[in-house]
Amino acid sequence: MAEAETPTIALRAPDTVMKLARLGAFHQTRLSFMRQLLRRMKAEQWRFEERVFDIDTNGVGHAVYVAHTPRHSYSLVAFSHDLPADQRSDRVIATAWDATFTLFDGIPDEADIARLAKNVPRQEGGRVSERELSLSRANRSVRLWDYVVDRLAAGKQPDARKIAEVGYLMRTTAVYGSGKFGAADRDALADRPEFRAPFQVEMLSVYLTRAFVMDLVEHMARVRAPGQALALDPVLRRRFGIGNSTGLGMAPFLITHPALLNNWVASREEALRRVRALPEAPRATVSAFRQTAARARIHAHGWRSEHPGQQAKLEDLRADMLALTEHLDTADMTAPYPWDRLWRWGEATLSLEGQEQLVSLLLEPHGDLVDDLCETMSADEEDNWRIDGAMPLADLRVIIEDVYGWALAIDWSAKPAQARIWYTSEEKLEPRMGERFEEPLAPYEQPLCPGRDAALMHAALAASDAPTVAEFLLKHPEHRHIARRAQIAAQLPYAEIRDNTIDASMMPIDMLRMKLSFFGACHFDPRSDRWVRINMYQNAPFPEDLARNAADDWTLPRLPEVGE
Template sequence: MNTIALRPPDVVMRLDRMGASHPTRLSFLRAMMRQAEREAWKVAPAAWELDNDGFGHAVIRVDMPMRTYSLVAFSTPLADAMRTDRVIAEAWDTSYVLYDGVPDAAEIARLAANVPLQEAGRFSERDLILSRANKSVRLFAHVVERLAEGRQPDAVQIENVGYLMRTTAVYGNGKFGIADRDRISQRPEFAGPFRAEMLTVWLIRSFTIALAEHMARRRAPGRAAMLDPELRRQLGVGNSTGLGMAPFLVRHPFLLHRWMLARETALARVRSLAAADRGSIDGFLAALAAMQDNIRRWKTEDTAQGAALLRLAADCDQISGKAGSILAGEAQPWEALYRFAEQNLSLEGQEAMVALMLEPHGALVDELADTMACDEAAVYRIDGAMSCGALRGLIETHYGWALAYDFGSAEADARFWYVSEEKLEPRLGERHSEPGAEREQPLAVARDICRLAAVLEAEPSESPVANLLLGQPQWRHVVRRVQLAAGNPYTEIRGNLIDATMRPIDLLRSKLAFFGASRFDPRSDRWLRISLFAGAPFPEDIVARKPARAIS
């Protein structure tokens, strides 16, 4: 069997390709749900103290083999004028905490006083994840009204919106005083990236639908309907994501490498297979049909994304017409199918093909989901004994793409990243027309590499890097990146992140696809809306449940 090499970083790490990413079976929410099924997590309501208008609190308990966790949800009145998706909001329809254990009455009282305040609250190490969400007001009201009448909501409205609630933040890792990541990183259930966050959103999805059904029952006792299972499954959790998330992939280069390496390793394994059996072909075709259905449901107001969707639909038609004959008649059929995509499909179609090819090969690739976490501190040490000549050689070998930019041009040096004092969030400024460039964040990797390369030209080749950094410590972060990239090819995004034409949403989509997000809807080049868990099973669909008291 010919082993296929991993796609090189000059292909994989380009911003335009990253901005065409699709979720795969290695995405964090998929890995979390497989773990729930494998370990038979038991999910059931432990408390449901909501009034006729749906205000109050609820606790959803999750029993795992080694520990128990709880989603504690608070639903509170909110004036329409205060409902906003902006991160600087001060009130929300609902707020949540993922709690370590099962809270007693005293803990519920503490949480009730703090969780609805979010950033302004006070938290403990028992509080693992903090989140909040607002209703999609028209759809939520429509669903409650129809169910109270004993009817189902309009399927078109469900499809057009796709969620009853949208989160405005899901915080972890010590934010605002909640538990540090170190507290849970060694627990098997949360060892993978963002597993606790994905569990929180999964449970929020269940809570929001249960909340709508509760309000319908209270409005029309004995007459209200339950939401149809097919309509129910179409509903995910919405999210609006902007520039605050974009710098993450730059600030965590080794973590980015691990994510990319896992996906590319999985793809190479599938491409290297000598044959395609009937089961894998059927699985591929079923995944293709599901993707085509998702494309039909994927709504966007963005002109560029709308055009990309039309191309993707046409790409899927091409795949449908060719896949059967390629997989049945070619040597190394999966490699032949990938080459077909590479030669004939758009970037959206090519990256969709990656997701489709992984889908029927869980036994071959799923274990790679457990390799996507890392200890970043262990690899971020600078080798001060390395010579300046050797460091120059690493730049020439691994950063030719960066050296090709001309940062003397206004277009290449058009923007700067900074943190807004008002919102405490990353923002992107226009260098030549806006103030604040003196507060620039160190995210212009390509420019900094070019500047370090120029500095090294003046250093003796045999001089150790430590001598350079003693006199010029401002280069420490750049030296660290160069040394890290030498053995980790997917650490760097092959693009100029301060270029006038750079689209931040390419960074957002790449990261969100690893989460498992779908139906990307750009609202500008700086923020987009997504859906999480749309079409996915609910906890009760895939795990064994304890007998639970009815929710009334």
């Protein structure tokens, strides 16, 4: 290709990327937080030990699993309970669980265990200290737990097909960190390399929880049949992840942390841009990509959901992965800029599901090129929080029209445009969403619709003769929050969801899926438009496997061997 024909590879526009429908089609990538953590564990040769496993014949007791990093040790302290079936609930208002956990900074002594035993099982009802880094709880899978215990106790392995139907033995219903209920603030840990990336405390807690759950189910089988029970076959064992039920509480996080949101998406978009900008594709890389695409097609066919919206997305994804496979059979990957050509084909051909899966696939064989972007994904929100009061008011108006042009085109007097309302529940202090015209919630509304608020401020700007932002806000302090957001979005292009977050047709699960994709979650299974189940660490190596197995080749199912 002549120099004059060299394509200009730009980042995708925020107006393209930051729409809810596209965010709700994001997939995990090699930048996702679980994968970052396991790569670090492998590279730094973390050591793991089961320090305590004191569980009785009823499945009641506690265990301590320790991860030793080069500089620190962290202990998952797990409490196992004998929970009656009628008390098992995934709802946040639950007060009892099959298991409760905390991630402890260091190795707990007997006094620590005694203190934690009084508080961790109570979750919100208890209190933890700055020595604790997270607080979490989990419930057994009703469909799978007893079945696996029964099979192992009978001296048989569980059926792989039944494992595939659920994929986990326990699912967490909350994993709290960053100072909640007295746990350590993130600022206290931010200088530790292992926790510099977002949500590494929570990802480590879930990873160790998975190890405990697998040991617990084997323990319960041995209790039932001491001389006959089997341990899980290692291949089957790895097929279990940790489930998670996530609801509305997670959605506002993306709105209240604009700098962090920007850095997550900007890292992903820069990774895509780098791959597309490669002028050629080595044969080995193309081969690796083809294999990854084939594995993604298997993954799409193994993904199940009963939610009609997700079922439609899965039909699109399966068709897209077939189209990609067929395209790769004829695509000339020796032509200049082959990855950009492939991306442009995908943009023109695939659904949103397929396009965002293609982003993940394009990054996969290019770790050397993109993995350094993991270092850019954290953020200090205070760095951009100060309002620039000296900014000329005309400049703020230009920003509003640029960033929120989509919102200025909405008729905010129409009921469907403002049908929803975000508020905080009195009982659990958790974010909730109600119907504005059906419930008396207006006095409790949270500022979680930047688009509407930007349109209101834009109207006030037009009627103001103030020369600066500071003088305008002195007269109109109700617009301070959106003036701040606009100035942040002017510097950080992916800081704002460019869609109406209170529209009657808005799907909160789009925000949930976007965030969970950055965690590294797979198999999104919405249970309504407001909560979703996922699987974490399915097929990942266990702590004892990391030394002799790859840390980062587990998110997609392997290709069948010859003869299988």
